Amino acid sequence: MITLERSAAEKIRVLVLDIDGVLTRPELVLGKDGEELKVFSVKDGLAIKFAQHAGIDVAFLSARSSLIVEHRATMLGVTEVYQGEHAKLSRVRRIAEEHGIALDAVAYVGDDIVDIESLMAVGIGVAVADACADVLGVVHHVTDALGGRGAVRETIEAILRTRGDWDRVVQDYIANAS
Numbered sequence: 001m002i003t004l005e006r007s008a009a010e011k012i013r014v015l016v017l018d019i020d021g022v023l024t025r026p027e028l029v030l031g032k033d034g035e036e037l038k039v040f041s042v043k044d045g046l047a048i049k050f051a052q053h054a055g056i057d058v059a060f061l062s063a064r065s066s067l068i069v070e071h072r073a074t075m076l077g078v079t080e081v082y083q084g085e086h087a088k089l090s091r092v093r094r095i096a097e098e099h100g101i102a103l104d105a106v107a108y109v110g111d112d113i114v115d116i117e118s119l120m121a122v123g124i125g126v127a128v129a130d131a132c133a134d135v136l137g138v139v140h141h142v143t144d145a146l147g148g149r150g151a152v153r154e155t156i157e158a159i160l161r162t163r164g165d166w167d168r169v170v171q172d173y174i175a176n177a178s
């Protein structure tokens with residue numbers, strides 16, 4: 001379970017999400033012609049909409065590269081998509097600069113060694129339940145949910161509930177969707 005300080009949650013303006021192992025299960029589905037498929041959680045997707053509705057910008061950041069990620073981003077209205085980026089902390093710093101915010105206004109969800117620097121540098125660094133041991137050894141916040149199985153939903157809910165925004169955001173979303 002994630003327990004956040006209210007002051008830390010209230011600072012968050014940008015949520016940076018790793019893709020493989022965070023928004024998806026840590027598995028690649030490959031077809032015989034090498035085509036790759038990814039499975040995303042609709043619960044995570046709705047939570048991303050809630051985060052945006054609450055004024056938190058969401059960015060996707062992956063060391064790998066796939067058109068599938070562009071498609072998923074388009075579906076969710078995520079316009080900040082960074083792929084093929086191995087120096088993830090450099091990108092996170094640039095994202096913060098572009099938003100005119102400090103790193104403590106960034107939340108990051110990751111699962112593997114390439115995420116550790118970023119997880120340690122931001123205001124709220126979250127590991128998914130099945131993150132690698134090196135990640136679990138350094139982060140303060142670990143979800144109950146697995147990567148690709150609601151870990152992003154759990155993170156966003158924790159941030160919005162801690163801020164006291166969750167009920168309002170859900171009500172607004174339902175009212176505007178109907």
Ligand SMILES: [Mg+2]
Pocket residue numbers: 018019020021022110111112
């Ligand atoms: Mg990953």
